Amino acid sequence: MNSFPIVVIGAGPAGLSAAIEAAKAGAKVLVIDENLKPGGQLFKQIHKFFGSRVHKAGVRGMDIGRQLLEETKNLGIEVWLDTEVCGIDQTKNIWAIRNKDTSVNIRAEKVIVASGATENAVRFPGWTLPGVMGAGAAQTMINTNHVLPGKKILMVGSGNVGVIVSYQLLQAGAEVVGIIEAAPQLGGYGVHTAKVRRAGVPFYTAHTIKRAMGDHCVAGAEIVGLDAGWNPIPGTEKVLKIDTICLATGLTPLTELAWIAGCEFTYIPELGGHVPIHDLHMESTVKGIYIAGDISGVEEASTAMEEGRLAGISAAADLGCYTAEEKRKRTLEIWDHLNALRCGQFGQKRRDAKDRILAVGKEMISWAVHV
Amino acid sequence: MTRICEHPILGDLTGVDQVTIIVDGKPYPAHEGEMIAAALLANDIKTFRYTAHQHRPRGIYCGIGRCTDCIMTVDGIPNIRTCITPVRDGMVIETQYGVGEWKRGDHHE
Numbered sequence: 001m002n003s004f005p006i007v008v009i010g011a012g013p014a015g016l017s018a019a020i021e022a023a024k025a026g027a028k029v030l031v032i033d034e035n036l037k038p039g040g041q042l043f044k045q046i047h048k049f050f051g052s053r054v055h056k057a058g059v060r061g062m063d064i065g066r067q068l069l070e071e072t073k074n075l076g077i078e079v080w081l082d083t084e085v086c087g088i089d090q091t092k093n094i095w096a097i098r099n100k101d102t103s104v105n106i107r108a109e110k111v112i113v114a115s116g117a118t119e120n121a122v123r124f125p126g127w128t129l130p131g132v133m134g135a136g137a138a139q140t141m142i143n144t145n146h147v148l149p150g151k152k153i154l155m156v157g158s159g160n161v162g163v164i165v166s167y168q169l170l171q172a173g174a175e176v177v178g179i180i181e182a183a184p185q186l187g188g189y190g191v192h193t194a195k196v197r198r199a200g201v202p203f204y205t206a207h208t209i210k211r212a213m214g215d216h217c218v219a220g221a222e223i224v225g226l227d228a229g230w231n232p233i234p235g236t237e238k239v240l241k242i243d244t245i246c247l248a249t250g251l252t253p254l255t256e257l258a259w260i261a262g263c264e265f266t267y268i269p270e271l272g273g274h275v276p277i278h279d280l281h282m283e284s285t286v287k288g289i290y291i292a293g294d295i296s297g298v299e300e301a302s303t304a305m306e307e308g309r310l311a312g313i314s315a316a317a318d319l320g321c322y323t324a325e326e327k328r329k330r331t332l333e334i335w336d337h338l339n340a341l342r343c344g345q346f347g348q349k350r351r352d353a354k355d356r357i358l359a360v361g362k363e364m365i366s367w368a369v370h371v
Numbered sequence: 372m373t374r375i376c377e378h379p380i381l382g383d384l385t386g387v388d389q390v391t392i393i394v395d396g397k398p399y400p401a402h403e404g405e406m407i408a409a410a411l412l413a414n415d416i417k418t419f420r421y422t423a424h425q426h427r428p429r430g431i432y433c434g435i436g437r438c439t440d441c442i443m444t445v446d447g448i449p450n451i452r453t454c455i456t457p458v459r460d461g462m463v464i465e466t467q468y469g470v471g472e473w474k475r476g477d478h479h480e
């Protein structure tokens with residue numbers, strides 16, 4: 001039986017930040033990830049981040065990823081890659097498969113679950129054809145694997161992921177034939193949207209996809225205009241010659257591990273659906289199990305890192321690495337960062353949604369110390 | 372050919388070792404260590420398997436090992452997620468039909 005004071009599940013921006021903070025506080029940490037390489041979704045984010053300087057704004061996601069790996073190494077944090085966590089019980093017994101063939105059990109005093117999110121699908125005739133994929137999948141292919149998933153792309157969804165990935169597809173040499181958005185207005189940050197528009201990509205607001213065409217793989221797409229009630233308007237159909245359809249239609253938190261660990265959930269549609277209830281310290285309703293990053297509500301890598309830091313500090317403090325006063329001080333400092341990130345047109349909505357989780361957490365988590 | 376050889380931010384793709392993979396009996400070039408799905412896309416192969424009941428084609432969908440749409444039979448073992456499994460020189464990759472079939476009893480070499 002392996003035993004660690006703190007086990008972090010997921011080596012994305014949230015998990016790595018959690019491990020770094022916990023190790024800095026003096027706790028012994030193990031980080032587990034199912035991938036062959038650490039970093040989660042960070043290395044495919046080759047764009048520069050927003051926010052202020054403390055949030056590494058102006059730095060590309062991939063470079064932030066390198067810094068996190070460097071710190072992880074310098075702190076001597078143990079990282080198990082190619083290790084898939086399959087189960088975790090309320091006594092914080094973790095069951096994982098290493099290298100796809102060896103079953104291991106790990107006893108943890110504190111567990112931080114930072115498992116990320118998964119992309120949503122939209123269904124339409126032809127949606128299962130090869131050539132229809134998540135926008136994040138296309139991003140993974142170009143930026144991580146150096147291959148283009150197609151040459152002529154239709155992007156479905158104009159939110160941040162839709163416009164960021166469209167721009168990255170252009171950078172990689174693909175043609176983005178159009179971006180369709182069901183809502184009457186565009187959904188992404190102005191800066192990213194403007195870059196794509198300047199490159200000449202047409203946006204179709206109040207449009208949806210009617211069907212993907214092709215027998216063996218995508219050979220075209222039919223799009224259609226929508227009225228104010230989101231009903232298709234007959235006669236507005238248009239056929240686009242494309243070979244790839246990317247779906248940027250939101251993400252859902254990857255919460256299975258939190259469910260089986262017995263965490264209580266609340267439904268917050270703005271953050272992707274069912275999310276584990278947590279308090280200001282990112283502790284769930286199961287004492288000693290913390291969550292951070294997309295699993296606690298889909299946002300961005302910058303907020304995922306701050307939440308990871310919160311969880312790392314809390315877990316280490318609860319093991320006795322920090323006094324109550326130190327924990328309080330550090331926690332408040334990070335909340336200042338989080339509040340600064342969650343502002344503006346899009347951020348405020350996320351902040352309000354997060355406040356609703358915290359309000360439930362305040363009711364349900366009896367041992368929580370409210371700072 | 373859909374490989375991204377030059378890129379304004381990622382830089383140029385140089386110094387990669389070539390390997391050969393066998394896809395449905397035919398040899399194809401691949402880059403050492405890249406994911407099977409990437410190697411197939413680079414060779415313009417988009418259909419990875421056919422479903423059990425309606426025999427519909429499938430390719431990559433999530434690209435990060437979550438959805439199992441990209442599974443193929445690899446070195447005799449069915450249901451391998453090709454988007455998160457790296458190629459090896461001489462690897463035998465086959466289009467999978469339905470749930471596939473085991474062509475090897477023991478996958479420990």
Ligand SMILES: Cc1cc2nc3c(=O)[nH]c(=O)nc-3n(C[C@H](O)[C@H](O)[C@H](O)COP(=O)(O)OP(=O)(O)OC[C@H]3O[C@@H](n4cnc5c(N)ncnc54)[C@H](O)[C@@H]3O)c2cc1C
Pocket residue numbers: 009010011012013014015032033034035039040041042044045083084085086114115116117118119135136137139140160161164165251254257292293294295299300301302304435
């Ligand atoms: C494909 C994709 C592309 C994205 N692109 C962008 C973008 O361009 N811009 C943007 O702002 N946001 C993007 N996002 C949102 C993104 O999720 C956040 O920016 C950020 O990466 C979240 O960090 P995280 O640490 O919570 O999760 P992740 O970075 O996803 O890390 C979670 C890690 O946990 C691992 N894991 C999960 N379950 C297990 C298990 N059972 N056992 C072992 N390991 C496990 C995963 O493999 C992964 O490595 C993208 C999301 C996805 C899915």
Ligand code: FES
Pocket residue numbers: 430431432433434435436437438439440441442452453454455
């Ligand atoms: S494409 Fe989803 S698992 Fe490979």
